Amino acid sequence: MVALINKKVRSADGKRRQLRDTYWPDISNHTLWLRKVRVGFTTIPRTMSIIGRIMDQLSGKGLPLFGTYLALWCRVYDEAFVEIRNDRELAFESGFSGTRGEVTWRTRMRRLESLGFIEIRSGLASDVQYVLILNPIQVIAGIYERDKLAKDMAYMALMTRLIEVGANDLDEEDSAFQILETEVIKANG
Secondary structure: OHHHHHOOOOOHHHHHHHHHHHHOOOOOHHHOOOOOOOOOOOOOOOOHHHHHHHHHHHHOOOOOOHHHHHHHHOOOOOOOEEEOOOHHHHHHHOOOOOOOHHHHHHHHHHHHHHHOOEEEEOOOOOOOOEEEEOOHHHHHHHHHHHOOOOOOHHHHHHHHHHHHHOOOOOOOOOHHHHHHHHHHHHHHO
16 A cells, blocks of 8 residues: 555546555456446536536426436437437336326426426427537526526535536636637538
């Protein structure tokens, strides 16, 4: 163990690996869920747990939304778009089953839409077939500003965590989008 501590490790991931190996020296990589080795992962914001808490708070007592939102997020790709082919399946993943499961799920979906977290379009298979997921950080900031809500502990925790992770979702001029828009324009000629 002393040898591990004395090794110089420069990268952040190297330091985390060194700490993990120090506290769990007998653990095998096979027993860990490593995203670079396994498949089936999606990107998730480091602020997601706080986002979920605020969503549930904004929705009102007895109407938690985060399970429904997380089920959507687990199906989204880089286009921020989800095609729902089976309502019952997504209702189940969101935590709803039984005779009222799909109805409850649709109610949560419509609540997510009314708060501005998603946009829904109907299709041939369902009235909730296509879903666009909007930036939840911007949606939350907009709700707090529009409704003149007091900047409570959850909101301040979100803002603090955004600073900690270096997120720029609320910057007026988002350089990442400017670069992306330039690339899209060049690609489309």
